[in-house]
Amino acid sequence: MLRLFGRRLLQGLFSIIGASIIIFVISRLSGDPIVMMLPNDAPLSAIEEMRRTLGLDRPLWAQYLIFIQHALVGDFGNSYRWKMPALQLIMDRLPATIELAVCGLLFSVAVAVPVGVMSAVNRGGWVDRVGRVFAMLGQAMPAFWVGLLLILLFAIQLNWLPAFGYGSASQFVLPAISLGWYPVAAQTRIVRSAMLDVLDSDHIRLSRALGTPERLIVWKYALRNAAIPLLTMLGVYFAAMLGGAFVVETIFAWPGVGRTVVEAVFARDFPVVQAGVMFTSILFVASNLLVDLSYGLVDPRIRDAR
């Protein structure tokens, strides 16, 4: 387990370094990075200073080393617009984004697991049918559109739920649905097919033969097995949630990284864009690592592997 963890950690580090190269290369794509990194009305002094700190007179690999050297100590430069370190700006906003992504993921899992299980147990039943339509719709609608329609219905028309804000539980509802609806279909499919496999397995047949109540068979003995394939994909879905958060945050006035970075793109506030993208990548890698580790919780075979 420890060795596995070590290997994964190393792989993760490797990925992050790779990501930093991608980010760096793209940021140099358009020729003079100064044009891109500073707003048009930037004072001359700022341009000169940036030229110096970026080492633009040196070869590309040396520039990358400078970039990574700064990045390692958390120095992505100061946000031109916000007059504060880009890193701080991003870190302050990271928790809100993570919370939103987690809530979105929770919503999707909370829908996908029961629907997947029920549709595997009673194929063609009403839960199966309604659940599948619900899941397919989520996969066919842009998250921001869903968000707007939800606000129109639940905030403006019915006044049941708040349309914006960050803090109380009710404020999470609409953003979490907008964000978490999309992966429901895929997750349902995973749970459903895993459940079908498991329900057809010898140990479930044995459980049944020994008189275990159906309720326990489905929701305890089968589900824990069927959860493993879903769990292995959660890292990917969490990443998708982070991506989706960039869009949903704008709609719901969510104080997260996504909105900050999107606005920074338009304002050509490149330190913020770099730091934001870098941290999303790190978060992504970290979440995958966490998921890898969590298999062990559900699957004892992994716990003892190697």
Added chain:
Amino acid sequence: MAQSLQRIAAAAVFSLPFLAHAQAPKPATGSLAVAFGAEATVLDPTHSSAGVDQYFFGQMFEQLVRTGPDLKRLNWLAETWSVQDAGGKPVIDIHLRKGVKFHNGDPLTSEDFEYAFKRQSDKKISIWTHLQAAVERFEIVDPLHFRLHFKEGDGSYVASDLTLWAMPKRYMEKVGDEAFERAPVGTGPWKFVSRSVKEEIRFEAFDDYWNAEQRPHVKNLTIKVIPEDLTRVAAFKTGAVDWIDAVPPAMTEEFKKLPGVVTASYVAPNNMYITMDSVTPESKFYDVRVRQALAHAINVDAIIKGVLFGQGQRYVEVGIGELGYDPDLKPYPYDPKKARELLKAAGYPNGFDTPCYNLTTPREPYQKEVGEAYFAYASAVGIRCKVVGMEYGTWISFGRRERQGYVDGLYSNMWGHGLPGDPGTPWAGHLHSYVPGKGWGATSTYSDPEMDALVEDLKREMDIPKREALIKKIARIKHERVAGGLTTYRPLVTFAWRDKVTFKPWPMAFWRSMQEIGLKQ
């Protein structure tokens, strides 16, 4: 509405000097939440890089003079001020108001303004140092009296409310710039409490505020930041906030009908115009007749009504209320026939194709759609537009001469300013010829020595009535030659609040100043 505002403002002008300590104001109570569609980035006015920054710092910081709700200039932190002549060079002589305190209790003195002046002249701190370039020397006469010595005349200094912000020197030197950004201290009616970027800023009414008459009547104010229109509207309708800015134009009619809701619309000081290259001889728009044809081709009134839901105000060169506004200057009438004739006279009987660049990032409501409408009208008379969309980042480079040469075709543009406004500075940027490195014509598409001379005169002129006359003169010539672009409209911004709220819009922060807001008793 306008009448009542005027009356109140007039009263304020006369009564202010006596009111400062006349009576102890009742401490405000209660809480109020409002929502803005856009967010300021920095809280220190010296760091400001965009007008939107005023939304927050404009509630906490104050200037020497200020524009009142009726768009008349009021002496604010300056009890009196005057432009004097000292051996051929102008001097602005300022007496500070007595008894003004910063939020931390420090009294306001001349040193604070000297400190502000130094920071506003420091290239490392401010991007607006050119505004101080004409000031030669800051002279402190006594703690409440100082003088600004100018190298040469600088009309924009006067036009932009004497530019200086009252900054607490002692406090700032103690805590440093970074800490100040996180806990700013000014003289304004609102005291900073806390801020969460992309979420909200919290203020508390400043009990020791010097102006007992015009001040908030609620203790706590929270400004939420909700950029998405529908979400902001939902926040208001669900009662999460009691005041919102920028009601979407498409919803203003609906809002006016809502029971228990008050709305008010004001001109946003952003002047929309269409630019075209009139410098390069090869440009189709080098010929004044083609520019006039364009002016006749576009039905701005129909666009305001149809696209903007009436939430726009047509203007010709100088907007209503702005210095030098000339009611006699009329826009080119919508006349497609005349437009075609002018094109024919210019040698384009069959019209011509041209690229037309449209800003797709909505800096103002429905700007993209307005652009599409402009270009559709132009195409109809023969100025056949091949529309190219541009997001903000591309667009802003587009207008900068030092980054990009003259661009063929049409593109939509705008200039913003404080209220009531003075066209001197914008004209120096887009009407005067481009002079590399001198600051003239940074976004210019026009070149004319006669116009250059007039704009330079205006730049130096500090006497208000003389400025006004000069502006009117330039505006007429500019209009006739369709020089420096075709002016079209200024957007209206609509505010809505529940009738339990009392709110009088002050033009600071583009009418979002919370100078006089409160809850009905």
Added chain:
Amino acid sequence: MRAEMFRGVPWLALLVLAAVGICAAGGEALLPFEPGELDLGAAFKPPAWISGDWASPLGADNLGRDILSRIMAGSRVSVIVAFYAILFSGGIGAVAGMVAGYFGGWVDTVLMRLIEIQQSVPAIALALILAAALEPGLPTVVLVIVLTYWAWYARIIRGEIMALKGRDYIAFARVAGVGTARIFLRHLLPNIFNTLVVLATLQVGQVILFEASLSFLGLGIQQPDISWGLMLADARQYITNAWWAITMPGIAIMLTCLASNIFGDWLRDRLDPHLRQL
């Protein structure tokens, strides 16, 4: 046999996809109105069944432009984006996956690392940074999707190839001295073709949604190009005035995505059942 092959074909889904295809291919000729044509007098004309007329069955937007015409014109952008994005991401992914799976060793290691790196940069973040570096627009949208999805293809194709490689006839072909190129073209490609078709079909919906998201953020398709995502993004300003302006393109997106997903699911069950976890 024929009947067996077509059993359970989701005809409705195919019909929707065909309609989208025809709108995209038919171009200007099919459009009732010129999609950019302004008619301020007809602004917010409601759909025919409410109080509009059958000239503009789905109503008009804020500038009086016919929504049906714009949806039809927008289908072209959706199809073009989907076509190029799928062509390149599928092509690159398939080649990379085949090469890695077939040769194994360091080639495979390098590719797997590349895939991991690729997948550690979320698509939207990549889009943001590319939009900051390049100009947003159709080519950038395609580029972002290709950069994001090639790894998806590569990973799956690689697995398929590794399984295939163990089969006798491939091993035999190698021993018999059949050239590598020939093995790729004659033996490997036909075997992964089904998988490629399934992946490509399932990608259509994702591409359309991604384009919509980018356009919403202002980083996607730029005016005067018309895309469904852009229509949604624009129409949200009038959501309370003219619900149809935002609903109609949304429904177009929804139907197309549903159709391609349903069709993709069907294809998968038919052609490549072991891909069901996708």
Added chain:
Amino acid sequence: MLLSVRNLQTHLHLRRGLLRAVDGVSLEVAEGETLGLVGESGSGKTMTGLSLLRLLPKGSGRIAGGSIQLDGQELTTLSEAQLARDIRGRRIAMIMQDPMTSLNPVFSIGDQVGSPLRNHDIARGTALRGAVVDVLRRVRLPSPGERLGDYPHQFSGGQRQRIVAAMAIGCTPRLLVADEPTTALDVTIQVQIINLLRTIQDDTGAGIILITHDLGVAASLCRRIAVMYAGQIVETGPVRAIYRSPSHPYTQALLAAIPRLGAKRGRLTAIAGQPPSLIDPPTGCRFAARCPSRMAKCAEAPPVVDLGDGHSASCWKLAS
């Protein structure tokens, strides 16, 4: 009689048609007795075992006729809930073929062995642990107390089959249905498991139905054997009788296929031909197509011929 099955009919409703998996099976098991149910795969022996507990494929499987009586109680008319509560795991328990897949990989063996005890209210709460340890001790699992928290993958194949056995005997069932309990195991382990089943029977006095394709295994454990072919029992009788004088041609063929000591193990498919489809079975003797001593009469259903001493077979050859 502990178990008495009369004319059992089990049908599977498949898309291709109605499959008569068990077609008129009758058998009896006495207390403490072991019955071997022998046949090749597809003969319906496993389906017979599953029919006893009505564990038929959901939706398609159905008991269409006959009766199953346990201690005189009719099982075919019981509700699903009654079956689960009183019969499955309580009075009839099952041991499945593959110990590697019969245990749930993600639950500890303590949980799994305890599950039938909990569900049938044999032991709960704090007593449960003691009961589980006790059962595991009875199946001779080494140091059971320390291994309750371990997971199936931490045990060897033989140990897992012991654990499966422990799950089955926890509630001291009256009847054990052991479906190929040794097939997946090594020879030495097979012997251990066979010995274990014997011990269990001695301890509890339970009846056992041993389902196997391996006549050798059946011979070593059973007193009586029933041979199944194509959904029907073709011959039944005491082990000795069947081995000494197999009467049905199919049984004879089976015995001929048993490998001699030292020879390579062969499967029962050594008999030429395929068993008939059970969707549309032949009307007469079902073995006829493959039978070396086929005659014209075989086109009609053969009679059950009593050969004395509880030995009987269905074959026209014997009737004449």
